[in-house]
Amino acid sequence: MPFTGKVLVCEEKVHLRRLLSLIVKSLGQHVLFEAADGEETLLLYQSVKPDLVLLDVNMRQRDGIQTIQALKQIDPDCLVVILTSLVNHLTAEECLRLGAADCLRKDLPREEIAVQLARIIDACFGDIPA
Amino acid sequence: MNVSDQPSPMDLKGRKILVVDDDRLNTRIIRGILRPQGYEVADADSGEAALAAYPQFLPDLVLLDVVLPGLNGFETCRRFKSLYGDACAPIIFITARSESEDVVEGLAAGGVDYLPKPFRAKEALARIRTHLQNRLLLEQLSKANAAKNRLLGMAAHDLRNPLASIRGLTEFLRDGTVGPLSTDQLDLVNNIHDASQSMLELVNELLDVSVIEAGELKINRAPVSLTALIEKAVYLNNINATQKHTRIVLQTCDLPQPYLVDAQKIKQVLDNLLSNAVKFSPSGSTITVRMEAGANGCSVSVRDQGPGIPKDEQHKLFKDFGRTSVRPTGGEKSTGLGLAICRKIMEAHRGTISAANHPDGGCEFQITLPS
Numbered sequence: 001m002p003f004t005g006k007v008l009v010c011e012e013k014v015h016l017r018r019l020l021s022l023i024v025k026s027l028g029q030h031v032l033f034e035a036a037d038g039e040e041t042l043l044l045y046q047s048v049k050p051d052l053v054l055l056d057v058n059m060r061q062r063d064g065i066q067t068i069q070a071l072k073q074i075d076p077d078c079l080v081v082i083l084t085s086l087v088n089h090l091t092a093e094e095c096l097r098l099g100a101a102d103c104l105r106k107d108l109p110r111e112e113i114a115v116q117l118a119r120i121i122d123a124c125f126g127d128i129p130a
Numbered sequence: 131m132n133v134s135d136q137p138s139p140m141d142l143k144g145r146k147i148l149v150v151d152d153d154r155l156n157t158r159i160i161r162g163i164l165r166p167q168g169y170e171v172a173d174a175d176s177g178e179a180a181l182a183a184y185p186q187f188l189p190d191l192v193l194l195d196v197v198l199p200g201l202n203g204f205e206t207c208r209r210f211k212s213l214y215g216d217a218c219a220p221i222i223f224i225t226a227r228s229e230s231e232d233v234v235e236g237l238a239a240g241g242v243d244y245l246p247k248p249f250r251a252k253e254a255l256a257r258i259r260t261h262l263q264n265r266l267l268l269e270q271l272s273k274a275n276a277a278k279n280r281l282l283g284m285a286a287h288d289l290r291n292p293l294a295s296i297r298g299l300t301e302f303l304r305d306g307t308v309g310p311l312s313t314d315q316l317d318l319v320n321n322i323h324d325a326s327q328s329m330l331e332l333v334n335e336l337l338d339v340s341v342i343e344a345g346e347l348k349i350n351r352a353p354v355s356l357t358a359l360i361e362k363a364v365y366l367n368n369i370n371a372t373q374k375h376t377r378i379v380l381q382t383c384d385l386p387q388p389y390l391v392d393a394q395k396i397k398q399v400l401d402n403l404l405s406n407a408v409k410f411s412p413s414g415s416t417i418t419v420r421m422e423a424g425a426n427g428c429s430v431s432v433r434d435q436g437p438g439i440p441k442d443e444q445h446k447l448f449k450d451f452g453r454t455s456v457r458p459t460g461g462e463k464s465t466g467l468g469l470a471i472c473r474k475i476m477e478a479h480r481g482t483i484s485a486a487n488h489p490d491g492g493c494e495f496q497i498t499l500p501s
Contacts, residue, residue, distance in 0.1 A: 015295035022302045085291055107290055110298040 003125040005051030010035040038062030143168030148189035150180040177201030211240040286337035296326040335467040353388035367404035375413040410436035427501040433494040438487040448473040
């Protein structure tokens with residue numbers, strides 16, 4: 001995989017944040033940043049300019065929808081992938097409407113998350129034949 | 131339900147009764163009996179007027195005269211039933227004392243009881259009270275059931291993510307991604323992994339049950355090759371079967387292709403039936419999967435050579451948590467929810483699921499899908 005960019009994982013739950021970070025790491029040599037809420041995501045986004053943001057939609061401090069709106073204001077081209085589980089698919093649809101690139105089910109088995117994430121990264125950063 | 135759980139004597143004041151009678155005098159007599167009990171009463175002088183009044187008044191009970199101008203009482207009752215189904219308020223017919231034929235027809239039309247004219251106030255009130263109480267109990271029951279489903283759903287949702295994380299994180303530990311583990315450590319990690327895995331399965335099944343019971347089972351139909359679906363399920367389940375020294379044999383037939391089903395959900399049913407068969411099969415036995423197509427649709431049956439279903443436990447099979455006394459041959463766990471979910475999925479497809487013991491031993495599960 002050619003992608004070696006910077007990834008920002010924003011997830012409120014510590015255990016999921018760790019799991020997702022490990023999965024991202026297992027996919028290659030990425031530089032990884034972690035955020036626990038929308039506020040932190042916005043600050044980190046401006047300082048490290050990640051190539052890809054994995055964004056939890058269901059957060060107490062500034063939810064996914066507000067965060068994605070703010071991110072798009074800072075950088076209209078920012079690449080955001082929404083992290084969802086079974087519950088919040090309506091919120092996820094709203095995020096996609098607001099410009100999220102894709103959504104990723106975080107409640108799947110690890111290998112499936114890895115495969116899907118690899119597919120998303122490939123679609124966004126894969127080599128486009130000249 | 132425990133005796134102590136029973137609701138306290140119910141207050142029926144304010145319950146609404148719709149009286150349908152074209153005889154004004156009779157209506158007044160009935161009002162005179164009902165009002166002092168605190169019931170709210172509305173009346174209609176024909177079946178048509180009753181059907182029009184129902185949706186505004188939303189009665190808890192309908193007193194319906196049999197002899198009416200226009201639509202008669204029976205026909206009115208049938209219309210009520212077809213309009214409101216099980217949610218329809220109980221209907222009590224008002225009949226002349228001699229008309230015993232009417233009683234039978236009235237009950238067949240969906241009435242719950244009858245009151246002979248002229249009324250004996252105490253008898254009429256007692257019967258009305260009984261049916262109002264039944265109605266109230268039914269309402270409370272369905273509310274309690276909905277609350278239970280909400281609770282199940284919430285619990286399952288909230289447990290799901292942390293459990294998935296525990297499982298995923300132990301996988302990273304096990305892989306050695308974050309450093310090597312000793313044999314003992316690996317053993318512990320494997321234990322944590324397996325425990326979280328089986329809890330996740332339980333939670334997923336709980337979630338399915340509550341979602342399905344809440345009427346939110348969405349069937350996303352798309353054209354699917356059933357044969358391919360079945361072949362794949364057989365192939366995957368054969369992996370587990372081999373570990374238990376059993377095998378699954380598939381007898382295919384030509385199915386009209388493709389079928390309009392929710393592939394994911396039908397796959398869930400097939401997986402459940404096959405893994406059950408493997409679960410209860412003795413070593414060295416064979417599980418036979420047979421597909422058949424007919425004019426009315428197709429069927430898939432899964433037959434094993436296990437101990438069969440105890441006769442007095444067959445009624446449990448497709449109910450929630452309906453575990454039978456038969457034990458899996460390899461110590462596998464079961465939640466008793468799998469087949470209940472299968473039944474709901476098949477019903478949502480307008481299909482059926484059934485089970486029977488085979489005369490030559492073992493049992494056979496069959497699902498059918500309409501064409």
